[in-house]
Amino acid sequence: MTIEIxxxxxxxxxxxxxxxxxxxxxxxxxxxALKTSEPKAPVAQKVPEARNLAELxxxxxxxxxxxxxxxxxxxxxEIEL
Numbered sequence: 001m002t003i004e005i006x007x008x009x010x011x012x013x014x015x016x017x018x019x020x021x022x023x024x025x026x027x028x029x030x031x032x033a034l035k036t037s038e039p040k041a042p043v044a045q046k047v048p049e050a051r052n053l054a055e056l057x058x059x060x061x062x063x064x065x066x067x068x069x070x071x072x073x074x075x076x077x078e079i080e081l
Contacts, residue, residue: 003030 005011017029050056057063 005014014026014029017023018026023029023032050059
């Protein structure tokens with residue numbers, strides 16, 4: 001894999017770390033940065049405001065996924081008296 005660095009400020013940051021002596025090459029700098037950074041959480045989609053429950057479900061990001069929201073009948077639990 002070849003990575004091209006086009007931003008001068010990014011190149012300067014890598015060179016600064018290389019000059020510190022803590023890294024042997026740019027690959028080590030990038031590897032260290034990837035190991036120490038947390039992945040960003042995906043951006044949640046905003047659901048348009050709904051005037052009623054039917055509108056809310058119709059505009060949901062899950063609309064059209066054929067999801068079954070029906071609950072199983074609750075038979076309760078046995079109780080000894």
